Amino acid sequence: MALEEMALPYHVNLINLGKGEQHDPEYLKICPNGRIPAIVDTDTGLSIFESGAILIYLAEKSGKLMPTDLAGRYDVLQWLMFQMAGIGPMQGQAVVFVRYFPEEVPQAISRYCNESRRLYEVLDRQLADRDYLTGEYSIADIANYSWIRSYYWARVDIDGLDNLQAWMQRMSEKPGVQRGCEVPQGAKSSEELKKGGSSITTT
Ligand SMILES: N[C@@H](CCC(=O)N[C@@H](CS)C(=O)NCC(=O)O)C(=O)O
Incomplete structure (x- = not known):
């Protein structure tokens, strides 16, 4: 992308x-x-x-897709790290326990799916008054969208996350994102x- x-x-x-x-x-x-x-x-x-x-x-x-001024750059980096340290590992483990783990471990499924949902809610709040995570479209949107677009595969519930869903729609309409x-x-x-x-x- x-x-x-x-x-x-x-x-x-x-x-x-x-x-x-x-x-x-x-x-x-x-x-x-x-x-x-x-x-x-x-x-x-x-x-x-x-x-x-x-x-x-x-x-x-x-x-x-990344500003060069100090404040803008670190705004993008913090939302990029949010994905790297939060969404990626939590949703990744959700996929493992929902799809691939040889035994059914309900505690692990609920822990990772619920934590992923909590992180999605953080994004939903961040998107309440802006079109993109840091205002301007950036690599932070690409990083987070790359995971969130497969929420269903990790069984993460996105019901009620209207800002997140509107952002997902905006991201999905970008020609480069579609090609990617x-x-x-x-x-x-x-x-x-x-x-x-x-x-x-x-x-
Ligand atoms: N933090 C790494 C995660 C990379 C990662 O876990 N990649 C998975 C696919 S999404 C992989 O290569 N899995 C192969 C394996 O587990 O052997 C990144 O963002 O680049």
């Missing part, structure tokens, strides 16, 4: 998690944590993992993504 919204050229390399490709020694050189996403910028030779770090890097590279959501599937069959002087490689 960020690469599309910033109009940065890129080439997608798929990492098949089901086949365990995230643990391949070659990939671990890029992401020692064995998780996706990661990028390699062929302009600078830098490789970066952790989606928050990647988003900051791309915003600074493109000069888009389709990239993982498209990359399998589309040679288009591999054309055009790509400078960023992403998983």
Whole structure:
């Protein structure tokens, strides 16, 4: 989504998690944590993992979706970290216990789904008087939306969160966001993504 919204050229390399490709020694050189996403910028030779770090890097590279003044920059960073430290880990664990854990553990399901809902309520309050989390559209919106758009998969209830739902709608209408959501599937069959002087490689 960020690469599309910033109009940065890129080439997608798929990492098949089901086949365990995230643990391949070659990939671990890029992401020692064995998780996706990661990028390699062929302009600078830098490789970066952790989606928050990647988003900051791309915003600074493109000069888009993050203000440069001190207050504006840290406003974006705090809502970005809110996703990295809160929504991501809590909703991620909700998905594990709702979908994949071999045993049914109701306490774990309710803990992670309820905590995710609590975090969603924080976002809903923040969005009460603005269209985007920090007023201006930024990488903080992309980071949070990337998780929240799959609320149903984690069984997080969004009923009554009208501000959040209106923001989700605004985000879903952005052409770059729409294209970004389709990239993982498209990359399998589309040679288009591999054309055009790509400078960023992403998983
Ligand atoms: N904090 C990391 C989370 C990365 C993460 O957990 N990625 C998951 C997919 S969403 C993954 O690679 N899972 C593979 C595995 O668990 O082996 C980030 O935001 O980049």
